[in-house]
Amino acid sequence: KVTHEHSEALNQRIKEHLALLDHSDPDANGWEQITEDGEMKVYRKELVQDGLICDPLKAVHSVGLVTAKEMCHYFWFPDVRRDWEETVDVFDVLETLDEATTINYQTHKQVWPAAQRDCLYLSSMVKVDNPPSVGDKIPHDTWIVCNFSVDHPEANPVSGCVRALIEVALICQTFITLPKDGGPITRDCLQCDIIYVANVNPGGWAPASVLRSIYKREYPKFLNRFTNYVQQKTKDLKLLF
Numbered sequence: 248k249v250t251h252e253h254s255e256a257l258n259q260r261i262k263e264h265l266a267l268l269d270h271s272d273p274d275a276n277g278w279e280q281i282t283e284d285g286e287m288k289v290y291r292k293e294l295v296q297d298g299l300i301c302d303p304l305k306a307v308h309s310v311g312l313v314t315a316k317e318m319c320h321y322f323w324f325p326d327v328r329r330d331w332e333e334t335v336d337v338f339d340v341l342e343t344l345d346e347a348t349t350i351n352y353q354t355h356k357q358v359w360p361a362a363q364r365d366c367l368y369l370s371s372m373v374k375v376d377n378p379p380s381v382g383d384k385i386p387h388d389t390w391i392v393c394n395f396s397v398d399h400p401e402a403n404p405v406s407g408c409v410r411a412l413i414e415v416a417l418i419c420q421t422f423i424t425l426p427k428d429g430g431p432i433t434r435d436c437l438q439c440d441i442i443y444v445a446n447v448n449p450g451g452w453a454p455a456s457v458l459r460s461i462y463k464r465e466y467p468k469f470l471n472r473f474t475n476y477v478q479q480k481t482k483d484l485k486l487l488f
């Protein structure tokens with residue numbers, strides 16, 4: 248459905264990201280694993296565009312105790328962004344397009360000797376109906392958050408920042424193991440499978456070594472910190488489907 252000027256672009260990106268649900272073996276297709284931490288595996292591809300390091304990043308993870316909607320809600324919800332984001336300085340919502348879509352402006356902490364980066368992007372949370380089912384596991388529900396760079400007349404960029412361009416998706420699926428005793432579904436029955444992809448164009452020169460070490464260090468940290476945050480935030484709340 249078209250509700251705002253970016254609806255078409257959003258729907259197109261969601262379609263492309265859902266192709267990831269075919270769980271094509273990340274170890275294939277040229278993905279190089281850079282981290283493994285329990286259920287979390289982080290992959291990258293080496294990609295240079297116009298002399299800039301634009302390595303695609305993909306992470307797969309599976310966490311208990313939370314639903315796909317909870318994971319996507321806390322990833323999308325602007326009011327809690329500072330609770331789990333630690334590389335962001337300035338964060339503003341420039342426009343709210345609908346109850347699940349905002350346009351955000353943020354700056355990232357400068358990493359010497361590169362110039363500071365900022366991002367101006369649309370962020371939308373969408374429930375996926377009839378997702379492609381994979382193997383024999385049937386997901387209870389599938390949610391996606393898409394963050395992608397857009398222009399906006401009201402952006403008041405922090406001077407000195409280089410505009411980074413992002414294409415990010417967080418896809419979450421809830422799997423439920425019904426309790427043996429036929430009792431109610433509790434958080435112990437939940438498993439949330441996560442696919443996170445991030446394509447960041449730094450928008451201008453930065454040393455390859457600096458960029459690649461930032462990504463190798465920061466993505467696993469962010470995924471661990473964010474998933475722990477959601478488990479803590481939801482542990483005494485009603486399950487949100």
Ligand SMILES: CCCCCc1ccc(-c2ccc(S(=O)(=O)CCO)cc2)cc1/C=C\c1ccccn1
Nearest residue numbers: 334355358361364394411415447449453465466469
């Ligand atoms: C010289 C430094 C160039 C890189 C700067 C940078 C650009 C973009 C981004 C970034 C990373 C994740 C998203 S998101 O997943 O949409 C969540 C919303 O914030 C949006 C933007 C980060 C960072 C810099 C650091 C960095 C890199 C990974 C992970 C964490 N921090």
